[in-house]
Amino acid sequence: MIEPSVLVVDDEVQFVKTLVKRLVKRGVKVDSAHSGQQALDTLAGSGATRTDVVILDVKMPGMDGLETLAAIKEAHPLIEVIMLTGHATVESAIEGMKHGAYDYLMKPCDLDVLMNKLNQAAVKKREHEAKILEARATLIALRRGD
Amino acid sequence: MTSPDTAERSNPPRPRVRTVVIGLALIVLAPLVITGAINLQQFQVVYRNKVESELTVMIERQSFIVDSFIADRLSDVRIIAREHPIERLRDPDFLRQVLNLMREEYHGAFVDLGVVNEDGIQIAYAGPFNLEKADYSSAPWFELAFSKESYVSNVFAGLRGTPHFIVTTQRRVGDETYIVKATIDFEYFNALVEGIRIGDTGFAFIISRDGKFQTNPRFEVSLNRSPYAEILDGTMHADRIFIADGKDLLSRPSIFTFAPLKQGRWLLCYQQETADALDEVRKMVRLAIVALLVVATGALAVGYFVSGNLASRLAEADRERTVMTHQVIETGRLASIGELAAGIAHEINNPVAIMVQEAGWIDDLLHDDNPTSAENLVEIERAVGQIRTQGDRCKEITYKLLSFARKTDPSVRAVALNDMVGEVIGLTSQKTRYANVQIVTELSPDLPEIQASPTEIQQVLLNLVNNAIDAIDKPGGTVTVVTRAEGHAVVLEVRDTGAGIPEANLARIFDPFFTTKPVGQGTGLGLSICYGIVEKAGGTITVESEVEQGTTFTVSFPRESPKPAQPIDPTSEREGP
């Protein structure tokens, strides 16, 4: 089993703290942020290379979840995003999917369900990444004329 | 930028049925009455002229008849006096023959016939009385009869004691002069004049210039009264036919007509009540009044029916509107609660999610290899504390929602606006946090209370504050809620630094179902409900907006008005700064 690397983004500090503890206990490497901007900053730093999945709260002051999603996908297309919402509406779900969210979970969610989604998303991200690396290697090989 | 037309909306007072009926009646009846009166007036003048000319013709004919009668009788006597020798005239038998002949001819107009000598002795007589040898030397007519070729006396009683008058003519034989005299039957003459009757009240009679009745008037007449008195004392002249107005003995307006008889020595008088003479006019007036009444009744009936119908329809519409307004307000309230509930359900999920996480964390720790390690116990204690904290948070949120939803009392009472502002801002605090909007309050500390329904005022505030928050499309906007006393008004101002309302929409924002929000996100009822509530409380709501600068809603309530529908104080129309 892979060990996914996760960034948890939510404006509820206490929620993030406890979730992080629980994920760590399950062998997940976790970073945390309390706003969209903070999440982007983390990813822009060293976080991007090791983050597989972002767990992103939809409703946050300042930059909200959908805006943050768009920004993440723009800067880091391979990173998968699982949206967390307190109030799932069809409109916001569709909007999120349009912007490339991997899945949509409603608060409060069961940690096992979240872990499942997390692992699937991480697998998808890593496969995606591997394909791209492979394609890139093929391309380099072709150029070399091997 | 203001929107006066939305600010000046108010219920026009309903015209009352009675006012409408009276108005219609006046409109319909006034011209009828005026033209009717003018027509009648003209008709009266024309008819009066006609009556006068008819009276003139009538009295002319009657005076001619009377004059001719007298003249004819006189000429009869003259013929007798001239045609026969005096010897025969002195013969009573001959006189009797002549008298009988004349009575046959003239239906008894002549009573008797006599011959009087210069000494005043009646030397021959034929007639019903025993008057042969009667001495007339001292009779008032005797001198006059001898001094004139012919003579007609006034009516007098004479020797016989009954009213009569005589006609005389002279007969000269040599030096001697005789007078042939005939007595005219008073009844016969009287009937001639009394027969002149027109209408119910018209009657004629003859008076002499010295004020003696020559015939009996059918009704009582006083010659001392106007216009007879004036005619007799010469103030008024009746040398020719003369018409005068006056009153009869019963003080009824009457028309008096005079014609001279016997070369002015007698007067033929004709008297008739004006109303009777103008009977045609009276009939005309009656007809006109009946016609007017018929038309008026019709007009009133139609007016009453139409206006009654109209009024009941208006009343019906008012009633429906009231019911509708009430329903719309209630619907709006439910919509607000629904929106609020959705927001709050969302919000409540955050603490719930934390609680679930903490519970899950405790669960994780309990499944640890060493669940009761000191470290774990501290962590479990912290988690339980956190669950309690978040539970309290949930309680607070649900409490707010319930306190809003539970208030359904539309009854009017004293409302402290500042407290309401505080409550509503509390309800919207989550929303403002996520929208990055700052709420600023500038509440006047000694604000008078207003008379309104607390739930409705809460709804107005919630709508205005929610709209203000929604209007802010960029982070860092500010919503300012101001309360202040202003003259006789309590003013609430909700200002935002949002996108503003284009002028084209400004006039429509209070219209029901007008919304600029995407489908499904706004009922379009919020502001129209606010408008209805504020108007019901006797206040006004106005809006000022500038695109890209923001919008200000100014609500002005009358302070402590005894009734919600009190006339609005004009000072409360003042717009915000």
Ligand SMILES: [Mg+2]
């Ligand atoms: Mg949140």
